[in-house]
Amino acid sequence: MIQRKTTQCSLILNAVQALHTHPSADEVYAYLHATKPTISRATVYRDLNRLAEEGKIKRVEITSSATRFDYRLDDHYHFKCLGCGCVYDVNQEEVKGLPIISDAKGLAITGFDVVFKGYCPKCQHK
Ligand SMILES: [Zn+2]
Ligand SMILES: [Zn+2]
Structure with a gap:
């Protein structure tokens, strides 16, 4: 069970690193859902926030709408x-x-x- 969670989390991390578009959680979900239809929206939201808290991705508040996620961790x-x-x-x-x-x-x-x-x-x- 722990193994499965880790795999899913790294899948989400890979998605953010592949999409250099500062995707929103919905965009990450859509990207993953195309190849992995079993993934749930709630998992994507939860894991994105966890990855951001762990410092593996960055949260960026660019628009007033959805929070976006950034694979780049350096100041830019x-x-x-x-x-x-x-x-x-x-x-x-x-x-x-x-x-x-x-x-x-x-x-x-x-x-x-x-x-x-x-x-x-x-x-x-x-
Ligand atoms: Zn334009
Ligand atoms: Zn950026």
Whole structure:
């Protein structure tokens, strides 16, 4: 039973690592369901959250809708297309002009999210 759980969990981890699209839980479920129809939506949701808690994947809050999951664990930024809604990774060595919190008294800050917005090449040609 424990073996089966581990296998399912690594299947979900593999799916996030294969889908470089910052998939939502529903997208991971749809991807897995295509090859493994017995997998349940609840399992996918639960295991995604567990993997994120274990630090094996990252939760990213890019849209106000669904939480998305990221296979990349290093610090990087995101670009969100306002046309099709797809999310890309963007690398930037240095972010200049980023506001620095000067009154963090009492706040336990654990990180920050930077999301650039605009249109992807596909949407620019529409
Ligand atoms: Zn687009
Ligand atoms: Zn990312």
